[in-house]
Amino acid sequence: xxxxxxxxxxxxxxxxxxxxxxxxxxxxxxxxxxxxxxxxxxxxxxxxxxxxxxxxxxxxxxxxxxxxxxxxxxxxxxxxxxxxxxxxxxxxxxxxxxxxxxxxxxxxxxxxxxxxxxxxxxxxxxxxxxxxxxxxxxxxxxxxxxxxxxxxxxxxxxxxxxxxxxxxxxxxxxxxxxxxxxxxxxxxxxxxxxxxxxxxxxxxxxxxxxxxxxxxxxxxxxxxxxxxxxxxxxxxxxxxxxxxxxxxxxxxxxxxxxxxxxxxxxxxxxxxxxxxxxxxxxxxxxxxxxxxxxxxxxxx
Numbered sequence: 001x002x003x004x005x006x007x008x009x010x011x012x013x014x015x016x017x018x019x020x021x022x023x024x025x026x027x028x029x030x031x032x033x034x035x036x037x038x039x040x041x042x043x044x045x046x047x048x049x050x051x052x053x054x055x056x057x058x059x060x061x062x063x064x065x066x067x068x069x070x071x072x073x074x075x076x077x078x079x080x081x082x083x084x085x086x087x088x089x090x091x092x093x094x095x096x097x098x099x100x101x102x103x104x105x106x107x108x109x110x111x112x113x114x115x116x117x118x119x120x121x122x123x124x125x126x127x128x129x130x131x132x133x134x135x136x137x138x139x140x141x142x143x144x145x146x147x148x149x150x151x152x153x154x155x156x157x158x159x160x161x162x163x164x165x166x167x168x169x170x171x172x173x174x175x176x177x178x179x180x181x182x183x184x185x186x187x188x189x190x191x192x193x194x195x196x197x198x199x200x201x202x203x204x205x206x207x208x209x210x211x212x213x214x215x216x217x218x219x220x221x222x223x224x225x226x227x228x229x230x231x232x233x234x235x236x237x238x239x240x241x242x243x244x245x246x247x248x249x250x251x252x253x254x255x256x257x258x259x260x261x262x263x264x265x266x267x268x269x270x271x272x273x274x275x276x277x278x279x280x281x282x283x284x285x286x287x288x289x290x291x292x293x294x295x296x297x298x299x300x
């Protein structure tokens with residue numbers, strides 16, 4: 001993991017710039033979907049557009065601790081609510097985050113020098129149509145003086161599984177993984193299956209995808225390239241499925257089930273999600289951290 005400070009500064013900048021670029025690609029693609037929707041109960045609405053808002057991370061002493069930009073679209077023709085957040089934050093890890101980091105990574109010295117830097121992109125889309133799957137994606141880079149790593153993944157959350165959609169979504173992620181290491185997809189698919197389990201209901205959040213964290217082969221360029229390809233694969237996996245289903249008709253019963261599934265989604269994010277826990281523990285803007293919550297949900 002050892003890298004000289006000048007090189008690491010440049011690598012941090014490259015990673016942060018990539019997440020901004022990916023955000024721009026995703027927002028443009030989603031706005032094109034909005035403009036293309038011409039049928040259905042929301043077709044007469046103005047095509048949805050993203051609005052952006054800067055966020056700041058709070059520090060104990062009031063010093064600069066970084067922040068990010070929220071890009072949110074609400075009330076569109078296709079997307080009921082979608083957020084695409086980027087962030088670049090830094091400072092020192094608190095005791096809870098130190099313990100979590102040490103136990104996961106096995107790195108020593110975090111308590112003695114708890115400085116960190118992190119940058120990433122996080123996306124959650126809640127759709128108008130119950131026939132169109134909700135989706136989540138994030139990728140990130142994390143640095144401490146003791147080591148760096150990448151993390152991320154994507155998972156599909158249909159209201160009712162369509163097997164061919166599941167196959168298609170996974171195939172795009174598998175292709176991105178296989179381009180770097182044939183072992184990545186089976187390993188990270190299994191991790192997603194375990195991670196995205198709503199344990200108190202003993203049911204999966206959706207139909208899975210891939211999830212990886214603490215990914216460091218020692219070759220920063222290779223690991224960065226892999227993380228970029230995961231981001232690129234997301235659009236290849238999700239946009240065609242949205243185009244396939246966004247104009248299908250649906251019923252009040254479909255909507256009721258969609259709202260109940262969203263309730264399950266909210267439970268997972270509030271109880272289990274690492275990103276939510278880390279963001280709140282490290283003082284990031286709660287509006288940005290909780291962007292993933294749906295605009296409307298129900299519990300039976």
